[in-house]
Amino acid sequence: VEILVCVRRVPDTSENEIQLNSAGNDIDRDDLVYSVNEADNYAVEEALQIVARTGGNVTVATVGGEDDEEVLRREMAMGANQGVLLTDEAFEGSDGRGIATILKAFVQKGKYDLILTGIQAEDGGAQIGGMLAALLDYPFASLVNSIEVLDGKKLKVGREIEGGNREMNEIDLPCVLSTQTGINEPRYVGMRGIRQVASVEIPTFGAADLGVDLATVGAVGAKVKRTDYFIPALGKGAEILQGSQEEIIEKVFELIKAKGGLN
């Protein structure tokens, strides 16, 4: 199977507290640590495990700028055969549909049996996979937490539904799947692995290379626009316990007792 995995570089929420900038119109991006979106990393691992069983190649692609190359290299260090950067000034400000339109154009330049995306980016809307599938007229499944290759033409996929239950489906190839976190255990990537791919050339494709209609992408084509970031004014919220650690522990202990938590 030839697999394309669409990935994104995002601020890493396990490394940063996300806060507003002083103007209040964006998150504070100074000193943010970025990494590959967690769900996308699971998708790459899943692709690598599939080709290890059935043969084939894994390509990772991202829409972005020079800075985003680092996540392609990281996923290549994990084992992806190649990385591709889809980059053009005209792509800036794209909404989900714009990103899906760019990816569709790239997919149509190659021949992929399976396209994976992470279910959702930290700052995204769980939308790219479903949009891409519809643009390509491929079948789609979201929240995928298991993939079994049945033969060269079909997969059996599990979807995470409510209550920890799982919906099993058969799906024809080629298809698009948005995979859920936890579907596997992504392998560790060491510095050595990253160094080995540090000088590999990453091919880039712009709007003209892809034959993308400029009216459909970027800020021009966007029907959905984020206008600002804010922290909502909330109700009372929690009473934050104050005092020394010993006093706080005493209070928590008393509260647990009072609320029926100690028999």
Next chain:
Amino acid sequence: MVRIFAYIVHKGGIADDSAAELAAAAGKIDAGASPTAIVTGWGAELDAVCETLRASYAEVWKVSNQALAYPNAELIRKALVNIVPSGSIVLVPHAHFGIDLSPGLSIKLNSAYVSDVLGIDGVEGNWLKVVRQEFGGQVSTHVKCDISPGAVINIRPGAFKPQDSAPADGMVVDKSAEVGALAAGRRYLETVIAEAGDVDITKYPVLISVGRGIQEKDNVSIAEELAEVLGAAVSCSRPVVDAKWLPKSRQIGSSGQTVKPKVYMACGISGSFQHLAGIKGNPFIIAINKNPKAPFFQVADVGVVADILEFLPELTNKIREARGASV
């Protein structure tokens, strides 16, 4: 004003709670709106849902087709594309079915899409202004969406309070003949029910629930020790299960267990809405997190800003001492 539709999710002949919430959301888009419910399915269950919805929707579009007996998003998308007038707004609950359906539906309707909307500010010209969250709820955003080509809007479950309104005494309109041929590249096989875990977390009055803040598998024992002295169970949020530190049966949230404890101690859990969706029965919530901006502090009764790796062992010791003294 544009026509608004509400896609009704149902199961076993009963409409999901989101049916009333979508009507409330439609009212926020247009106070004078009379949204139309769309219900797809087959047989007596479909009829029962349509009948119930007549009380809250003035018009209920029924799409009866044996192929839709199980809600396959690809088939339902094809049906909707054939019946929804262009330029409409379609509201869908943002749960596993809506995530499957809506992005592709917006493409096929050639309309805009906004996912997981939890607030609606209204319409200005062609722009619908809504509120979303990013980074697991750490920050909110205002988003504007050009509704001139129509829009598919996924609504967060629980975000819109159903309105009390006079019975609508609505009419059911049978649209079954208009959906056309339905075939899909994805076929439903079966639903595999979650396996019972070693511990049934739904049975405990006190839960010590751990999140990403527990940092590594070996640290879970810190929570286990506290749970032991309290006669509590250890539960967790999704990242802990993803990392394989605890089994899926311990996960609380929309894709895990729903619990109703008396006391819920959230330790190092940021507090995403998917997690909060699994906490019912209004327990007393104590949130402990070293990030003072953790969203969990907004819903907890009391909060402690501390590192759980230091705080929990101290609390365990304190309770052990107290218990020792009382024996």
